[in-house]
Amino acid sequence: MVSTESREEIERTLGQVPSWMELIAEPAGDHSWGIFRDLTFGETELSPREKGLIGVAAASAMKCPYCAYFHKAESRLAGVSEAEIEEAVNLASSTQYFSTLLHGNEVDVDEFAAETDEIVEHIEQQEATADD
Template identity: 65%
Template sequence: MEGMLGQVPSWMEDLAEPASEHSWGLFRDLNLGEDTELSGREKALIGVGVAAAINCPYCIYFHTEEARLSGVTDEELREAVNLAADTKYFSTVLHGNETDLDGFKAETDEIVEYITKQQAPADD
């Protein structure tokens, strides 16, 4: 941990002993690992969006700084936060109105099919 971060952050020291190694491994491999499907830039933007959605000032600060290290612009940060807010907003609408999940999935599948057809190259 110290080799990657230059220190052992105090918040990592607050983890209960049975979870400390496991928690560091998850953090290291998912957030800092290079052998993942997502780039560090993509992971940082996701982190910023999730942090904003859950209203965590610690995570917002960490993932914003992580994103800046990856070259993310202020405009991209704002867009990530707005996308998270959009998702949270519509989730509230769907849950609050008890929208039928099976019907929602069917409509979404129809939308995806329609868009896929629209994007298909035209036959000559």
């Protein structure tokens, strides 16, 4: 439940107070709206396109149909193409796949980080050589 002030702000911003906002426990209502408002609609380091695509990828990995629907709509509003949405879902799938592989096999995190740093350094050197 949100305060009257937040309810009015939500209605101005979204055109309505979504029914799911009523499910938020009273002590967290205004705070939850603030987080949603500021991260989704606020001016941040990420563009609306980036925010939408991150949301699509996260929702896909979490297998949340509610979040997937919302973030796909958010992405489309920001001009993201269907091909870009599909790619974001594929990247989330790939990340989840390899995460399962790494966790399930208990790959040493420090060793993984060291290898990743070496790979990044190699790619940076390759790109520098290509620019010459």
